[in-house]
Structure formats: structure tokens, C-alpha cells
Amino acid sequence: MPMVLLECDKDIPERRKHIYLKAPNEDSREFLPIANAATIPGTLSERGCAFCGAKLVIGGVLKDTIQMIHGPLGCAYDTWHTKRYPTDNGHFNMKYVWSTDMKESHVVFGGEKRLEQSIHEAFNEMPEIKRMIVYTTCPTALIGDDIKAVVKKVMKERPDVDIFTVECPGFAGVSQSKGHHVLNIGWINEKVETLEKEITSPYTMNFIGDFNIQGDTQLLQTYWDRLGIQVIAHFTGNGTYDDLRCMHQAQLNVVNCARSSGYIANELKKRYGIPRLDIDSWGFNYMAEGIRKICAFFGIEDKGEALIADEYAKWKPKLDWYKERLKGTKMAIWTGGPRLWHWTKSVEDDLGIKVVAMSSKFGHEEDFEKVIARGQEGTYYIDDGNELEFFEIIDRVKPDVIFTGPRVGELVKKLHIPYVNGHAYHNGPYMGFEGFVNLARDTYNAVYNPLAHLAGIDIRNEIPAQLPERIREAA
Amino acid sequence: MSTCEVAAVKPAEVKLVARDRGGIINPMYDCQPAGAQYAGIGVKDCIPLVHGGQGCTMFVRLLFAQHFKENFDIASTSLHEDSAVFGGVKRIEEGVMVLARRYPNLRVIPIITTCSTEVIGDDIEGTINICNKALKAEFPDRKIHLVPVHTPSFKGSHVTGYAECMKSLVKTIAKGGKPTGKLNVFPGWVNPGDVTELKHYLKEMGVDHHVFMDTEDFDSPMLPNKTIETHGKTTVEDIQASGAAIGSLSLARYESLPATKFLYDEFTVPNHLIDTPYGIANTDAMLRKISEITGKPIPESLVRERGIALDALADLAHMFFANKKVAIYGHPDMVLGLAKFCMEVELEPVLLLIGDDQGSKYKKDPRIEELKQTAHFDMEIIHNADLWELEKRITKGDLKLDLIMGHSKGRYIAIYNDIPMVRVGFPTFDRAGLYRKPTMGYRGAMELAETIANTMFAHMEYTKNKEWILNTW
Ligand code: SF4
Ligand code: SF4
Numbered sequence: 038m039p040m041v042l043l044e045c046d047k048d049i050p051e052r053r054k055h056i057y058l059k060a061p062n063e064d065s066r067e068f069l070p071i072a073n074a075a076t077i078p079g080t081l082s083e084r085g086c087a088f089c090g091a092k093l094v095i096g097g098v099l100k101d102t103i104q105m106i107h108g109p110l111g112c113a114y115d116t117w118h119t120k121r122y123p124t125d126n127g128h129f130n131m132k133y134v135w136s137t138d139m140k141e142s143h144v145v146f147g148g149e150k151r152l153e154q155s156i157h158e159a160f161n162e163m164p165e166i167k168r169m170i171v172y173t174t175c176p177t178a179l180i181g182d183d184i185k186a187v188v189k190k191v192m193k194e195r196p197d198v199d200i201f202t203v204e205c206p207g208f209a210g211v212s213q214s215k216g217h218h219v220l221n222i223g224w225i226n227e228k229v230e231t232l233e234k235e236i237t238s239p240y241t242m243n244f245i246g247d248f249n250i251q252g253d254t255q256l257l258q259t260y261w262d263r264l265g266i267q268v269i270a271h272f273t274g275n276g277t278y279d280d281l282r283c284m285h286q287a288q289l290n291v292v293n294c295a296r297s298s299g300y301i302a303n304e305l306k307k308r309y310g311i312p313r314l315d316i317d318s319w320g321f322n323y324m325a326e327g328i329r330k331i332c333a334f335f336g337i338e339d340k341g342e343a344l345i346a347d348e349y350a351k352w353k354p355k356l357d358w359y360k361e362r363l364k365g366t367k368m369a370i371w372t373g374g375p376r377l378w379h380w381t382k383s384v385e386d387d388l389g390i391k392v393v394a395m396s397s398k399f400g401h402e403e404d405f406e407k408v409i410a411r412g413q414e415g416t417y418y419i420d421d422g423n424e425l426e427f428f429e430i431i432d433r434v435k436p437d438v439i440f441t442g443p444r445v446g447e448l449v450k451k452l453h454i455p456y457v458n459g460h461a462y463h464n465g466p467y468m469g470f471e472g473f474v475n476l477a478r479d480t481y482n483a484v485y486n487p488l489a490h491l492a493g494i495d496i497r498n499e500i501p502a503q504l505p506e507r508i509r510e511a512a
Numbered sequence: 513m514s515t516c517e518v519a520a521v522k523p524a525e526v527k528l529v530a531r532d533r534g535g536i537i538n539p540m541y542d543c544q545p546a547g548a549q550y551a552g553i554g555v556k557d558c559i560p561l562v563h564g565g566q567g568c569t570m571f572v573r574l575l576f577a578q579h580f581k582e583n584f585d586i587a588s589t590s591l592h593e594d595s596a597v598f599g600g601v602k603r604i605e606e607g608v609m610v611l612a613r614r615y616p617n618l619r620v621i622p623i624i625t626t627c628s629t630e631v632i633g634d635d636i637e638g639t640i641n642i643c644n645k646a647l648k649a650e651f652p653d654r655k656i657h658l659v660p661v662h663t664p665s666f667k668g669s670h671v672t673g674y675a676e677c678m679k680s681l682v683k684t685i686a687k688g689g690k691p692t693g694k695l696n697v698f699p700g701w702v703n704p705g706d707v708t709e710l711k712h713y714l715k716e717m718g719v720d721h722h723v724f725m726d727t728e729d730f731d732s733p734m735l736p737n738k739t740i741e742t743h744g745k746t747t748v749e750d751i752q753a754s755g756a757a758i759g760s761l762s763l764a765r766y767e768s769l770p771a772t773k774f775l776y777d778e779f780t781v782p783n784h785l786i787d788t789p790y791g792i793a794n795t796d797a798m799l800r801k802i803s804e805i806t807g808k809p810i811p812e813s814l815v816r817e818r819g820i821a822l823d824a825l826a827d828l829a830h831m832f833f834a835n836k837k838v839a840i841y842g843h844p845d846m847v848l849g850l851a852k853f854c855m856e857v858e859l860e861p862v863l864l865l866i867g868d869d870q871g872s873k874y875k876k877d878p879r880i881e882e883l884k885q886t887a888h889f890d891m892e893i894i895h896n897a898d899l900w901e902l903e904k905r906i907t908k909g910d911l912k913l914d915l916i917m918g919h920s921k922g923r924y925i926a927i928y929n930d931i932p933m934v935r936v937g938f939p940t941f942d943r944a945g946l947y948r949k950p951t952m953g954y955r956g957a958m959e960l961a962e963t964i965a966n967t968m969f970a971h972m973e974y975t976k977n978k979e980w981i982l983n984t985w
Contacts, residue, residue, distance in 0.1 A: 048613035076590040079561060079607030080614075084590070086567030109627050109665035110536055111543025115571035118578075118921055118941075132924045136536040140869060141666050144631060155535025162537065162900065175565050175628035176666065179596060207565030208591045208628060424585065425614060444577035451732075451740045495736035 039068045041417070045425035049077055055420040057409065065409045072420040073401045075211050081424040083371070083398050083445070086207030088174055090216025090399070092116050094297055096170045096203060097134075098248045098273040099281075100124035103159050103166055105135045107152050107184060108174030112136070112207070121461040122249045124275050129166075135159050139176060148182045156191050160198060168278035169200045178206035199278065201228055212399035212421075213373070214296065221300035224281065225308070232282035238267035240335040243287040243311075245302050246294030247318065249274030251465030256472055257318060264332065264340050272298055285309045289334055291327075293318045293468075296375040296404055318468040319376075319476070320383025321349070321356060348470040356387060356470075359477035364389025366484055367434065371422065371441040372459040374400025378408035380440070385413070388477055393434040396422030424448070438483050453492045455483035526884040526891040530871055537900035538921065540841055541868060543665035546572045547673030548624045550701060551681065552661075553584045554725025554744035555751070557619040561607050563589045563600060563634065564626030578941035580704075580730050582742045587611055591628060600629055601639040608643045612656055619748050620685070622659040622677060630664035657748065659684040669868035671766055671843055674701050678724065679770040685748060686755035688779045695721040695806060696757040696781065698772055700764025700788065700845055701938065702952065704731045709950035713799065717808045722750045722757070724771070731948050755779040759805045763788050763798070763952075764845040765877065766870070787879055788845040789952045791853030792822065814954075821954035825857050828965050834858040836914035836968075839902055841865035841922060842937035844895075846951075848879040850917060850936065850960075851891075857961055860889045863911065865902055865918075867895035899925065906931070915964065932971040934964050 039060050042053040054071045076082040085093075093116040097104050106113040113136035124130055137155040139148050156169065171184050188200045205219040244261075247254050254274030261268050269287040270280040290302040292315045302313040314334065316327030325345045332341030368390050370377050374397040384390040392412060396419035397404060409418055417430055427445070431452060439449050439456045446456030457463050463479040466472040494501060545562055549572050552560035562569040569588035576584050589595075589603040604623060611618055623636055640658045647656055661680045663673040678698070699710055704727050711728070714721045726745035733741065754760070759782040760772035775781040784805060789798040796818075799810050838859050840847045844866040851861040867874060874880060874895045883891060894901050903925045905911035916926045916933040920942040926933035940946040950956035973979045 045614060049610060075592055076566065076588075077606070077610060078589040078603045079587045079610035081559075081585060081587050082566070082590065083570070084566045085570040086565040088565075089567050089571070105535075109543050110539040110541065110669065111546060111568065111627075111665045113536065114539045114542045114921075115546075115567065115575070117538070119571070119574060127928075128924075132928075133538055136539060138534065138536040138539075139627075139666050141664070144627075144664075144666050151534055155533075158533045158535050159537065162533075162904065175591075175596075175626070176631050179628060179631045206596075206628075207567045208593055208596050211590075211592060212566070442574070444574050444583050447577050447581055448583035448740070451734055451742070452738050453734065492734045493736055 039063060040070075043426055043429045045429050049080065051077070052426070056426070057405075057418040059409060059412065059414045059416050059418065061414050066406065069402050069405050069409070070418055070420040071402075072397065072405055073211060073214060073399070076421055082421050083396075083423070083442075084212045084421060085398070087205045087209040087213060087215035087219070088112060088172060088207040089116060090213030090297070091203045091205045091220040092172050092216070093120060094213060094248065095217060095220050095273050096172070097130055098122050099168075099170075099276055099278055100126050100130050101166065101168055102130075102278045103133075103135055103163070103169040105137065105152075105156060105159060105169055105171045106174060107137045107139070107148065107171060107177045107182065109139050109176060110136045112174045121251050122274065123252060124249070125255065144176060144180055147180060148177055149184075149187050152182065152184060152187050153191060156187070156200070160195065167198045169198065170203060171200060172203045173206050175206045175208050178204065201278075214399040214401065217297040218300055221298060222304065225301050225304040228282050229305070230282070230285045232279055234269065234280070234283040234286065236267065236286065238265055240264070240266040240337065241269050241287045242266055242289040242291050242331070243270045243272060243284050243305070244268050245272040245290055245292045246298035247271065247274045247468070250460075251462045251467070253318070253466040253468040253472065256466045256469045260328065260344060260469065263344055264328075264337060266331070266335065272301060285311070287311055289314060289331070291316055291331060294375050296373070296400060317379050317383065319379050320473055321353065321387045321470060323379075323383050324469055324473070325349075352470040352474050355474045356477055359474070359481050360388045362481055363477065363484065366390045366438065366480070367393045367436045368480070369394040369431070369434065369436040369439040369441075370459060371396040371427070371439060371445060373398050374404045376440075376459060378404060378411050381408060381413070382411040383473070387473060388480070390480070392416060393436055394430050395419065396427070438480055453489045455486050455489055457483050524888050524890055526880075526887050526893065528874065528880060528893045528895065530896045531894060531898060531901055536898040538898055538903070540865065540897060540899055540921070541669035541671060542572065542575065543627070543670060544663035544668050544673030544676065545624050545626045545665060546575065547670030547675070547701070548622065548661045548663045548677035549586050550576070550670070551674050551677035551725065552622040552624065553586065554727050554746055555620050555681065556744050556747045557617050558622070558744065559585045559587050559611055559615060559618060560622045560624055561587045561589060561604070561611065562624045562626060563591065563604055563629045563636070565591050565628060568626045575939055579939035580947050582730060582732060584742065596628065596632060599632055599634055601634050604634070604636070604639045605643055605646065608658065609646060609650070612647060612651060612654075618656060620657045620659065620681075622661050622681065624661045624677065625663055627665040630662065636660045636662065657685050668870060671701070671868060672870065675767050675770045678768060679774050681751060682724075682754055682771050683774055683778075685751040686775060686779065687752045688755045690756060691758065692753050692756045693720055694753065694757050695719055695802070696754050696760040696772070696775065697721050697723045698760060698762050698764070698768030699723065699952070700767030701843060702727075703938075703947045703949070704728050705948045705950040706952040706956065709953040709955055713814065713953065714802070716811050716813050717799070717802060717806070719802060719806050719808055722746070722754060724751070724754065724768075726750075755781065757781050759784055761786065761798075761802065761805070766844050766873070787852070788849035790846065790849030791856050791957050792818065792825075792954065793856065794849055794852060795953050795957070818954045821958040824958045825961050828961055829857040832965055832968060833961075835860060837862045837912060838915045838917060839863040839865070839911075839913050841897065841899065841902060841918040844874065844877075846937050848877065848883075851883060852879070853957055853960070855886065859915070859964075862889060862891055863902065863905065863913075864891065864893045865897035865899070866893065867897060869896055871895050915968065930975070932967045934960070934967050936960070
């Protein structure tokens with residue numbers, strides 16, 4: 038019986054369908070956890086809302102774009118200062134957020150005028166900024182404000198600005214995932230092929246589904262520069278609004294995060310015939326494989342091999358130093374979804390780590406297919422895990438480190454388990470060769486942290502005979 | 513006879529104005545449900561259930577985790593499209609039952625509405641009746657208090673949301689009855705460090721009391737046996753007893769007054785509203801008031817504590833602080849209290865940013881009247897403010913500041929304009945351990961002044977601006 042009903046779930050037995058324990062010799066396709074389904078109210082799930090999937094994950098990354106959130110101030114406040122995606126222009130995207138600060142009168146009489154006023158104000162206050170994304174939120178969607186009409190009017194009055202709309206209130210769909218989809222499809226429908234940029238290389242691609250967390254995009258960009266590949270658009274790490282309008286000009290779409298951004302790659306393929314190439318950017322084996330595939334596409338294999346050799350020479354010894362010390366470590370991953378399948382095999386192959394439990398907030402069944410295929414036996418695969426389930430799973434698998442968000446990190450700290458920020462990283466970037474050494478280092482520093490050992494000591498008891506091996510080594 | 517002429521000095525002007533834009537750039541506050549959630553987590557054996565989209569809960573839990581470096585349990589009804597069309601009350605019922613079944617010690621569930629469920633118009637009170645019946649049938653031996661909290665986010669802010677939930681909690685749970693002889697203390701939305709400080713005064717004075725909410729354990733330990741103690745300490749019994757107290761001390765006009773007023777209206781518990789105890793004079797007034805209500809004298813120990821604080825402040829005020837221009841933003845009770853504190857130590861709070869859309873309330877605030885009477889420098893008080901009001905006065909106007917005091921959401925203004933900043937209020941996630949430190953009381957005044965001084969000193973050193981002054985101090 039590979040699907041598992043946990044003790045804490047005895048009153049919500051439908052959760053059994055969401056938790057899978059991989060056993061030997063079975064066709065895991067028969068036992069895929071149900072995913073992307075509505076959350077049971079009151080379960081203390083980890084999920085966010087669709088609006089967040091659009092604004093916080095994708096749109097809000099852009100470095101030159103006003104993020105106008107049409108609704109009460111909360112949705113804006115909440116999607117500000119919760120991400121680590123720097124830019125090379127002084128982090129405009131992290132410094133500001135905009136709200137139409139909707140009030141009761143707007144609920145009663147409609148908020149379109151308020152939106153129009155707020156858009157003008159925003160451009161007037163920051164005259165150097167000419168691009169904007171307008172988002173609906175739960176209340177403005179419910180009262181039925183026509184934000185597209187407002188935006189059309191403003192763009193007529195201000196010919197030098199361009200505005201994109203995302204109609205994706207928080208209650209749409211079951212998680213962030215819905216917001217990814219709405220933004221992807223909206224963008225290709227309305228904005229791609231509205232601008233042409235200068236082509237400077239015979240090799241061009243879009244890099245899709247990487248959000249420059251702690252500089253991921255910027256690190257990978259050094260590879261593309263060395264390979265002579267022009268990146269037409271980064272969707273959306275360190276990206277600009279106008280670059281994204283030129284996505285149709287690329288010869289190849291390279292996709293890292295298939296969950297958040299696979300949709301636009303598919304559409305670019307359908308509409309413009311641009312092939313889609315999925316790669317994993319975390320891990321040595323995966324990164325090298327990705328570079329090889331990209332270079333094979335452009336027929337520049339030699340350049341690719343030279344780059345990989347260079348990077349291996351520089352970083353592989355460091356990685357191996359950590360591998361020596363991390364092998365056998367038990368890791369849990371509780372993040373959004375794709376990182377489960379991006380990481381489970383790369384930490385196993387590159388670092389000798391065993392991933393013992395994984396929970397996804399918004400992955401779909403295809404994400405579970407991938408992660409179960411790549412992951413180990415004896416490992417738990419959980420959709421939309423909740424707090425009590427986490428406690429029970431921890432008890433069963435006893436992880437040495439958990440890759441998750443800061444709030445859950447604070448929770449498991451009390452259980453003497455160190456966490457590493459699986460969303461925003463501890464000290465990244467984590468992508469690429471150098472990045473994976475960073476991940477290894479942060480994992481090592483977490484696992485060899487003497488405090489977890491000290492926390493277990495009750496000073497009323499005798500002094501423990503000897504420090505655990507890991508702690509001694511670190512000391 | 514001297515012919516020396518003194519230029520006519522323009523009298524100091526204190527202006528109260530509102531943000532003049534409709535939209536917000538960089539909000540100072542979160543929305544009402546966030547404040548309600550903060551009040552809710554202060555209660556022991558309580559999990560708030562937020563009726564709305566999942567984001568309204570998930571982000572707020574993250575915000576609390578950022579500030580306190582702790583996890584707090586808050587549930588969501590996970591509203592989806594179908595509920596948006598057909599109403600979401602079924603999801604409340606389901607959420608309540610799931611919580612009750614899975615958390616056997618649960619005693620209180622505040623049911624907190626959001627903008628979406630207020631727009632839909634879900635009948636919260638009616639649903640609570642249905643839930644109460646279902647709970648009684650399934651758990652005849654348990655009493656779970658379901659508290660309706662209406663916090664549409666298109667009104668007020670997290671400040672009013674906090675006040676609203678505090679009121680709803682006492683309204684639903686408080687009882688009258690035999691006088692307890694205890695004092696209710698409603699500090700408003702403060703840090704655990706402030707709660708500890710207030711309790712210390714009450715203990716020194718021998719005053720039996722309940723602090724609402726007792727958030728001391730929001731600073732919770734890592735224990736050898738791995739138990740998790742991160743939760744409010746205020747019990748159902750404490751709230752029940754609030755209706756039979758000897759009085760309520762309300763320390764925050766905008767955060768605690770609705771609750772204490774209710775206790776007066778319903779149970780005639782005398783309500784004593786005082787100015788939020790930031791700085792020496794405000795703390796003096798608080799201690800005198802406690803003494804007046806309880807008849808207990810102010811002990812020698814507190815005279816000494818006051819003296820220690822004054823002694824520390826005197827080293828800083830006219831040497832380092834005098835004439836330094838300060839902007840303060842955050843919760844109105846805190847900002848107005850800190851403005852007075854600043855003036856005690858000769859700092860000049862030239863710009864105060866407060867408030868949500870409750871402008872007319874501020875006009876009647878006697879503390880603003882007092883600032884008008886006492887400020888000897890020009891001061892601007894902006895209500896309904898956002899942080900752009902502060903930023904643009906610095907970058908596009910002619911505001912020259914020596915110090916910014918406010919929460920972490922304004923950090924970039926200080927960083928990019930090279931202005932020393934001291935974090936106060938909520939949230940302060942970009943500095944370690946501030947939730948543990950008091951800002952209220954004598955000790956709070958002293959620690960805050962010392963933080964201000966050390967921040968200025970570090971700035972002098974990094975910018976090599978008269979850092980040699982400190983060669984000998
Ligand atoms: S949807 Fe409403 S209640 Fe939820 S975060 Fe946004 S403003 Fe606040
Ligand atoms: S890594 Fe996770 S959060 Fe980031 S885009 Fe992919 S799925 Fe979304």
C-alpha cells in the first residue's frame with residue numbers, strides 16, 4: 038500500500054491520496070499523488086494564492102516595471118520584501134510596490150476611476166519609468182472592474198508607456214500555479230511580437246523560468262556570454278519588460294522552471310515554431326548536460342566542452358570536499374514543486390545526499406511523475422503537505438536538514454533540525470557550478486552546526502561523553 | 513545701549529495633512545485581517561481561521577515569522593472560485609470542524625473575514641451558530657469559542673484590524689461576575705519585550721493584572737525535549753475575567769480603546785486611556801495612573817530605574833541629539849509617543865507619518881494638540897501616509913534628516929539616501945532580536961536612546977564625519 042494515511046490525517050482521510058511512499062518494483066504511475074486539487078479548509082496548508090504566483094513569482098521580478106496592484110493595500114504590502122531577486126539596476130523591483138488602496142466607496146461604486154488615477158500618479162511620480170503591469174485581486178475581480186478598459190484609455194493618453202494586465206485574483210485556481218499560467222498566456226497573447234530588438238549573435242535563445250534568486254540569472258549569463266549566445270529575454274530574472282516583448286525572435290527556448298513558465302515556451306513553439314529545451318540548472322551533472330544540449334543545438338559543442346572543463350577545474354574539487362563530508366546526509370525538501378525534481382537527483386549524484394521526504398505546494402501530477410522517477414525508494418512524496426503532517430513525517434524519516442521557507446524553518450528549529458532556505462537560498466546563487474558549491478557549503482554549515490547538538494543537551498543531566506562526529510569535525 | 517537686532521523668528525508650525533495621492537507607493541501598513549491575525553495569535557490554544565484566499569494567511573504568517581523568527585499557526589478557509597460565486601460559508605464550517613478534530617486542545621477560533629468574503633457577504637454570525645451546534649454534537653465535553661471578526665481590507669489597516677479582533681475577543685468571551693481585583697492592561701500591538709517591561713512594573717508595584725495579549729512567549733526557547741512553546745499566553749479564563757476587573761488600562765488609543773470601551777459599556781469596567789508610555793513623562797503618567805487606580809504606591813525601585821534611564825539619556829541629549837532632525841513612521845500610537853520621547857532628549861521629530869484612512873480621528877487626538885503647543889520647530893504630520901511621502905520629501909524635496917525611525921519596510925529609503933536609521937515598531941525583520949527589547953517604559957527609552965546614539969556613531973565612523981569627536985567621550 039504505497040499511498041499513506043498518516044495518523045494526524047485520520048479525520049481527513051482524503052489526504053491519503055496525496056501522500057506516496059515509494060516502494061521497490063512498482064509502477065509509480067499507478068500511485069501518483071493527487072495534485073493541484075483544492076486544499077481542505079483549516080489544514081494549515083502552505084499554499085499561497087494565484088495572485089502571488091503572477092505578481093511575486095514572475096511579474097514582480099522585472100527590473101523596470103511598475104507593479105500596480107488594484108485592490109486594498111494588503112495584497113501589495115504582502116508581496117513586497119518577501120523575495121531575494123536582485124537586479125543590476127539597483128533593485129527597483131524590490132524597493133517599490135504600488136497599490137490602488139481601494140476603499141469601501143470603490144467597492145460600492147466601482148474602482149476603475151481609482152485605478153486610472155493611481156496609474157497616472159505612479160507615472161508622474163517616477164517619470165523615468167515607462168512600463169507597468171496592473172493586477173486584479175480578489176475584491177476588484179469580485180466587483181468586476183474592467184481593468185483592461187482603464188489601461189487602454191491610459192495608454193491612449195500616454196503614448197510613451199506600455200501596460201500589461203493580469204486578471205488573476207487570489208481565489209482563482211487552487212494555488213500560486215494558476216497565476217503562473219494566467220501571466221504566461223496573457224503575455225504571449227498580448228505582448229510578444231510587439232517589439233523587435235537588435236540581433237547581435239548568430240545564436241539566440243530565451244532563458245525561461247529562472248528568477249534571478251540571489252543572482253542565479255546573472256551567474257548563468259556569464260556562461261551564455263562566454264558561449265557567445267545572445268539571450269533575447271530572461272523570463273523573468275533580471276529581465277526587462279521590453280525584452281519579453283521580443284521573445285518571438287529567439288531560435289531556442291531553454292526552460293528551467295517548467296511549472297511556472299513551461300506554458301509560454303509551449304506557446305512560443307506552437308505559434309512561432311521555436312523549439313523548447315528543458316534543462317536543470319542546479320547541480321554539476323545537470324548543468325553540464327544542459328550546456329551540452331544547448332551547444333549541440335547551435336553546433337558549438339567545442340565551446341561548450343571548453344566551458345564545462347573550465348568550470349569543473351575550478352569548482353569540482355570544492356564540491357568534492359563537501360561531498361566527502363555530506364554523503365549519507367538525509368535531506369527533506371518542502372518547497373513549491375519543481376525544485377523537488379530539480380534537486381533530488383542532483384544532491385544525490387553530486388553530494389551523496391539522500392532526500393528522504395519531499396512536499397510540494399503547487400506542483401501538478403506531471404511534477405510528481407518526474408520527481409518520483411528521479412527520487413529514491415523509501416522516500417515520501419507529498420502534495421500540499423500541512424503542518425501536522427510535517428511533524429509526523431519528520432518523526433518517520435528524521436532528516437538532518439530541511440530545504441524550505443523561513444517560517445517552516447523557524448518551526449523545525451525547535452526540533453533541532455537546521456533549515457536552508459529552499460526558496461530564497463541562504464547564501465546563493467545556487468544555480469550553475471559555482472552555485473551548487475554554494476548550496477553544498479550552506480548545507481554543510483547547516484548540518485555541521487554545533488548549536489543543534491547543544492540544543493539537545495539537558496544541563497541537569499551528565500555531560501555527554503563525546504561530541505558527535507560532525508560537530509567535532511566542525512569545531 | 514546695544515544695537516544688536518534679533519531677526520524675527522517665525523513661530524514653529526505643526527501641520528496635519530493627508531497624503532494627496534489616491535494610490536499608494538510603498539504601504540506603511542498591511543490590511544485589516546493581518547492585524548486581526550496578530551491579535552488572535554496572542555491567545556493560548558487558539559488558531560485563527562482566516563476566511564479568504566490563501567494568500568491573505570500565508571503572507572501574514574510569513575510576515576510574523578520574519579519579525580519574530582518564529583512560526584505561528586493560522587489557518588485559511590482556502591477560498592476558491594466556486595465560493596466566490598456561491599458563497600463560502602461551507603468552507604468555514606469545514607475549516608472549523610477540521611481544526612477541532614485535528615487540534616484536541618483548541619479552545620478559540622477567531623473567524624477573520626477578508627475583503628473578498630466581505631464583498632461576497634458571507635453570513636459569519638449565522639455560520640457560527642451552525643458550527644456551534646455541530647461542535648456541541650461532536651464534542652459535548654469541549655467548549656470552543658468561535659469569534660466573529662469582521663475585517664474588510666478596504667477599511668482601515670492592520671492597526672484597526674488588530675483593534676477590531678481585540679474587541680471581538682472580549683465581546684465573545686469576557687464575562688462579568690465577582691470582581692477579580694485585577695487590572696486589565698491593554699498595551700496595544702507591542703513587542704514581547706514591552707510586555708515583559710510592563711509586567712515588571714506591575715510586579716514591582718504589587719498589582720494583580722492580566723496583559724492583553726500576553727505575547728511574552730513569542731520569544732520562545734529551543735528546549736532539550738523539543739517542545740514548541742511559541743504561542744500567546746493569554747488564556748480563555750484571562751479573557752473571561754476581564755469583565756470583572758477593577759479597571760482597564762488602555763495604552764493605545766487606536767489599538768486597544770475599542771476593547772476597553774466595550775468592557776466599560778458592557779460590564780462597567782472603568783476605562784483609563786493614557787498616552788502610550790514611550791519616553792519618561794509618558795511612563796511617569798502611566799505609573800501614577802496605575803497607582804491611582806489600585807491605591808498602590810510607586811516603589812523606590814522604580815524611582816531608581818527612572819533615575820538610571822535619565823542618567824543615561826543625559827549623557828546623550830544635549831551633546832549628540834540636540835537639533836538633530838528625525839522622521840518617524842509606523843503605528844500612530846507609537847509614532848506620537850516616540851515624538852514626545854524625541855523631544856525629551858532634544859531630538860527634533862520634524863516629520864511624522866501615521867495612519868490609514870481614519871483621518872478625522874487624528875484631528876481629535878490630544879497628543880497632536882500637545883505637539884502643536886510644545887514643538888519649537890516646524891513639524892509635519894502626514895496621515896493616511898505611505899512611505900513614498902517620506903522618500904520623495906528626501907529625494908525630490910528639501911527635507912534633510914539626521915535619523916529615520918520606523919520599521920523595516922522603509923529600509924531602502926535610509927540605505928539609498930545615506931541616513932542613519934533605527935528600527936522600531938513592526939515589522940523589524942532586518943535587525944536581530946528587536947522583538948525582545950522594550951521600547952516602552954524607562955528602560956525602553958534608555959535602550960532606544962542608546963541604539964540611536966550607537967547608530968549615529970557608527971554612521972559618523974563609516975562616513976568619516978567628525979568621528980574624532982568620539983576619541984574622547
Ligand atoms: S485579498 Fe484582501 S484581505 Fe487578502 S491580502 Fe489582499 S487586501 Fe488583504
Ligand atoms: S522555482 Fe518554485 S517558486 Fe520559483 S518559479 Fe519555479 S516553481 Fe515557482
